[in-house]
């Protein structure tokens with residue numbers, strides 16, 4: 001595989017939790033993700049899928065092993081820069097700011113990056129466009145606490161795409177949704193990857209979503225195997 005096609009390279013990741021009970025969840029995991037690739041990580045509950053996703057996304061440290069994103073080794077000093085530049089996340093419970101509107105939530109990453117988000121700005125226009133892409137142009141100014149689960153997750157996707165990430169990490173993105181809303185979320189994730197040649201790494205129990213991804217792995221007893 002040509003190195004420049006690889007956006008994420010994880011080598012010999014190990015992770016053991018020592019309290020309250022010694023639990024080894026990763027015992028030497030290697031993973032390479034290509035640009036534009038959609039990857040599903042499946043496995044039984046408690047096998048360490050979320051832990052692996054957070055480590056790949058630089059939110060949590062492994063006990064040992066390395067992670068390279070876009071050819072740069074993730075180190076303590078550069079991790080927030082790498083995260084802001086390349087990565088985005090969505091979670092099962094959406095993690096929206098419920099007292100803010102859909103548009104305000106989507107513009108939050110741009111605000112944090114100190115970009116101009118006022119009406120008429122480039123970021124504002126992009127925020128509206130992203131909410132339109134996920135089918136929420138009628139809900140721009142709704143407080144997100146008023147939205148349905150499926151709508152909330154679509155706001156979270158629009159927010160994740162606001163800074164144009166190279167990799168979108170998703171932990172059980174449709175775990176709390178009905179079948180119809182889940183289908184919509186799956187399609188948005190796969191479309192994002194295909195249309196813009198970006199990568200998605202999705203932890204899921206849903207065989208339908210896993211089946212839509214280019215590559216499917218199963219995490220079991222600390223090892224990652226291709227399915």
Ligand SMILES: Nc1ncnc2c1ncn2[C@@H]1O[C@H](COP(=O)(O)OP(=O)(O)OP(=O)(O)O)[C@@H](O)[C@H]1O
Nearest residue numbers: 017019020023025044045046047048049050051052
């Ligand atoms: N911070 C922590 N401290 C101690 N143990 C932890 C910690 N985080 C996770 N664990 C343990 O590590 C194991 C893997 O947890 P993880 O949440 O990664 O599993 P999972 O595969 O995502 O499960 P699920 O499918 O239920 O979400 C579990 O046994 C869990 O109790």
Ligand SMILES: [Mg+2]
Nearest residue numbers: 049050051171
């Ligand atoms: Mg989990």
